Amino acid sequence: MEIYVAKSAGFCFGVKRALNMAEKCAGESSADIYTLGPIIHNPQAVQKLEESRVYAKKGLSEIEKGTVIIRSHGAKLEEVTEAGEKGLKIVDATCPFVKKAQDLVSMLTDEGYSVIVVGEKDHPEVKGLISYGSSDIRVAESVAELEDMPRKKKIGVVAQTTVPMEKLEDIVAFCIHKAAEVKVFNTICNATSIRQEEARDLAGKVDLMIVVGGRNSANTRRLADICRSIQARTHHIEVASEIDPLWLSGAAKVGITGGASTPDWIIREVIDRISGLIPK
Ligand code: F3S
Numbered sequence: 001m002e003i004y005v006a007k008s009a010g011f012c013f014g015v016k017r018a019l020n021m022a023e024k025c026a027g028e029s030s031a032d033i034y035t036l037g038p039i040i041h042n043p044q045a046v047q048k049l050e051e052s053r054v055y056a057k058k059g060l061s062e063i064e065k066g067t068v069i070i071r072s073h074g075a076k077l078e079e080v081t082e083a084g085e086k087g088l089k090i091v092d093a094t095c096p097f098v099k100k101a102q103d104l105v106s107m108l109t110d111e112g113y114s115v116i117v118v119g120e121k122d123h124p125e126v127k128g129l130i131s132y133g134s135s136d137i138r139v140a141e142s143v144a145e146l147e148d149m150p151r152k153k154k155i156g157v158v159a160q161t162t163v164p165m166e167k168l169e170d171i172v173a174f175c176i177h178k179a180a181e182v183k184v185f186n187t188i189c190n191a192t193s194i195r196q197e198e199a200r201d202l203a204g205k206v207d208l209m210i211v212v213g214g215r216n217s218a219n220t221r222r223l224a225d226i227c228r229s230i231q232a233r234t235h236h237i238e239v240a241s242e243i244d245p246l247w248l249s250g251a252a253k254v255g256i257t258g259g260a261s262t263p264d265w266i267i268r269e270v271i272d273r274i275s276g277l278i279p280k
Helices: 013-028 043-051 077-085 096-110 124-130 165-175 190-203 218-230 264-277
Strands: 002-005 033-036 054-057 067-070 089-092 114-118 137-140 152-159 179-184 208-212 234-237 253-258
Touching: 002 264, 013 033, 013 043, 013 054, 013 067, 013 089, 013 096, 043 054, 077 089, 096 114, 096 124, 096 152, 114 124, 114 165, 124 137, 152 165, 165 179, 190 208, 190 218, 190 253, 208 218, 208 264, 218 234, 218 253, 253 264
Parallel strands: 002 253, 033 054, 033 067, 067 089, 114 137, 114 152, 152 179, 208 234, 208 253
Antiparallel strands: none
């Protein structure tokens, strides 16, 4: 049996950077360190961080002192201000691509644009992005959500970094009819699309696909959906022990991929487990 692993499977640049910052913090301080929300959508990695005294908290009301790490998704501007007022040491691990989108929302707002953020309104990154705007800001994933929008003088558009390009294109096409001036910033990060293209490609070449990553990770679930649409024998797992040896039956080629929040060590364990199950 041959095992193929997608080239970019696992951590993206922003997640890797945030985890390195958290680990560095833990190494330099003997006090407890907190993250504003789980630093990564992967339960095993969050548990590993807890062993290094880095604890995920839901909000600032649960953190009284010490260090708070802002995860790669970023945080709301008011949370950053509140953390400062509380006297917490802030380690900002916001992904530079997300930071750039926050700065653009701020700039467009200052320049008098009505801002549209293309993305999911409940996603923490988007909640952070809109906090950099004024009351003249809207979030939409589809044109249907903007049907009631009155005509504007000028519209500025930015995107959640993980939104599919088609959604940005659709909304930009709609906005052109809603204002004389439309300024668009393509803030989509290609880490997601690269992983999706590789998964699509690999799923078409193998007899069995294993997608590794947190069930709470939207980007991993999306990878599993993509693979399943091409290869019915696709399984989404969080850890290697979930692999049922029967899955391998009759498979000559197995493909493995993982979301942007899947640690390398878990992918390695999956490779080892599959290798160990191959009949000698
Ligand atoms: Fe940053 Fe892109 Fe990852 S925005 S957190 S590198 S998916």
